[in-house]
Amino acid sequence: QKTSNGDRYAGSQACAQCHPKAVKIWRSTQHARAFKTLVDLGHDFDPECVGCHVVGFDYESGFVDPKTTPKLIDMGCENCHLPQRKHTQLPYAYRPPKVGSTPCKQCHIPEHSPQFDFDKYWERIKH
Secondary structure, three states: OOOOOOOOOOOHHHHHOOOHHHHHHHHOOHHHHHHHHHHHHOOOOOHHHHOOOEOOOOOOOOOOOOOOOHHHEOOOHHHHHOOOHHHHHOOOOOOOOOOOOOOHHHHOOOOOOOOOOHHHHHHHHOO
């Protein structure tokens, strides 16, 4: 399916060039190791799980598999800030949206994250 903003995924490494502090913080979080969690549990091919552990699963230009789209492994910048290939090419013409808790709640549902509290967890990943 098409992405909500019509852009293509660039991958978190593309963000690092201009946003090194944010990417450094991201690398220190569990989001940066989200796919490994699935591998360790043997669920890395389960479509019901993969979507919350990679970037853009089921979307045009999104994650396909670790070999085809390695830059989209793990929960990355574009899970919250939408696909940003245009921003990486023309950063002042295309700006990522400001986001709040809405993107988080797509994956952090009561079934998997019963104790999820945006304000508390934001402190761990704030950038």
